[in-house]
Amino acid sequence: MKRVIISGVAVEIPQASITNDELVESFNLWVDAENPRRAEQGLEPLAKSDAAFIEYASGVKNRHVIEREGILDPTRMSPRIPVRPDDVISVEAEFGVASAKKALDHAGLRPGDIDLVICAASHHQRPYPAIAIEMQHALGTKGAGFDMGLGCSSAAAGLHVAAALVRAGAHRRVLVVTPEIITGHLNFRDRQTHFIFGDASTTMVVEALEEGETRAGRFEVLDTRSWTQFSNNIRTNLGYLSRNAQEDPYMIDMDGNMIRQVGNKVFKEVTVAGHRFIVDFLGEHGLRPDDIRRFWLHQANARMNAMILKLSFGREIGHDRAPMVLERLGNTAAAGAIVALSENHADMKAGDFGLLCAFGAGYSIGGALLKMM
Numbered sequence: 001m002k003r004v005i006i007s008g009v010a011v012e013i014p015q016a017s018i019t020n021d022e023l024v025e026s027f028n029l030w031v032d033a034e035n036p037r038r039a040e041q042g043l044e045p046l047a048k049s050d051a052a053f054i055e056y057a058s059g060v061k062n063r064h065v066i067e068r069e070g071i072l073d074p075t076r077m078s079p080r081i082p083v084r085p086d087d088v089i090s091v092e093a094e095f096g097v098a099s100a101k102k103a104l105d106h107a108g109l110r111p112g113d114i115d116l117v118i119c120a121a122s123h124h125q126r127p128y129p130a131i132a133i134e135m136q137h138a139l140g141t142k143g144a145g146f147d148m149g150l151g152c153s154s155a156a157a158g159l160h161v162a163a164a165l166v167r168a169g170a171h172r173r174v175l176v177v178t179p180e181i182i183t184g185h186l187n188f189r190d191r192q193t194h195f196i197f198g199d200a201s202t203t204m205v206v207e208a209l210e211e212g213e214t215r216a217g218r219f220e221v222l223d224t225r226s227w228t229q230f231s232n233n234i235r236t237n238l239g240y241l242s243r244n245a246q247e248d249p250y251m252i253d254m255d256g257n258m259i260r261q262v263g264n265k266v267f268k269e270v271t272v273a274g275h276r277f278i279v280d281f282l283g284e285h286g287l288r289p290d291d292i293r294r295f296w297l298h299q300a301n302a303r304m305n306a307m308i309l310k311l312s313f314g315r316e317i318g319h320d321r322a323p324m325v326l327e328r329l330g331n332t333a334a335a336g337a338i339v340a341l342s343e344n345h346a347d348m349k350a351g352d353f354g355l356l357c358a359f360g361a362g363y364s365i366g367g368a369l370l371k372m373m
């Protein structure tokens, strides 16, 4: 069995951004236009959204998005992403390639050094050809590519698979690419979820160490873990069969087919499961939370992370130990924990342990125990 390292990690964040105030203003304009129509039909009026609630309940102040104007237009409330011809790189592959190129630079590698691309994301733009194969083609990497998804745990699950393949010798160097264009699937007319997500792309380079080799400043992947348990509390029903339930299968009706979640149930259930996962996974390695220099947790909710850490440590834990990026980026689905990792490891010393832990739809949790070389 080979030893495995993360030799490169990088992030691509879109330039455009939206504050809570801007998002709430467009939502409330839509509610003002919608409520008279609802009154005519004898329906209950819709409640308005509130920027102070959003910041208090989630910790999100701002999010970066692939396209801003369409989201903020109260007559549209969805990003405007034009269809591209088949001979032009698709939007998701382009986003992934941007972070992949930076990660290759970070690792000091060329595309030809890579023999597998995994596109591990919560949404894929299409079923086939796989987005990973399009990225393989655009980058010029060798070998193979495939797509995989596990909600917000996708990148951690991708690392789980990549590390196992590299450890076993099946592949030499793998890119785990997580291009999350989650605003494309978000219902900006749903008060419960319209504020949660933002777009980001991340890439990790996973490779084998040669016998006796060390790579200062890089992480050894000591172990990875995945855990799942079925829940409907975060769900999307959008899929290729969606159209077949419709009267006219040639019109796309998105009603009921966008992301929905019972946020407060997810909060409670995943907080407990996340805490147990962390304590048990570390325990298997004879470690306790206090032995870990840094936690890169899923970036869905600041209060939730604080609670998971408090349960695990038995006391409050600050952001130096467990950095947060969601305040400025929102929940970037599976990319979030990798953004936290990418931005918060340069100060770590040789021998320091770090724990990556992402959680989300499924339910699913993915973790990786890392050690700075």
Ligand code: COA
Pocket: 048, 049, 050, 051, 053, 054, 057, 058, 152, 191, 192, 195, 234, 261, 262, 263, 264, 265, 266, 267, 270, 300, 301, 304, 331, 333, 359, 360, 361
């Ligand atoms: N503006 C104003 N009020 C809002 C609102 C909004 N945008 N959205 C919900 N509310 C209201 C609710 O209607 C409810 O009102 P009520 O008490 O009169 O019924 C109240 O705020 C509390 O709603 P609740 O859903 O219980 O809020 P919460 O404190 O649980 O926060 C989330 C909501 C989504 C921020 C939070 O539950 C969360 O982050 N959950 C975890 C999500 C997660 O981890 N997902 C997995 C990864 S994607």
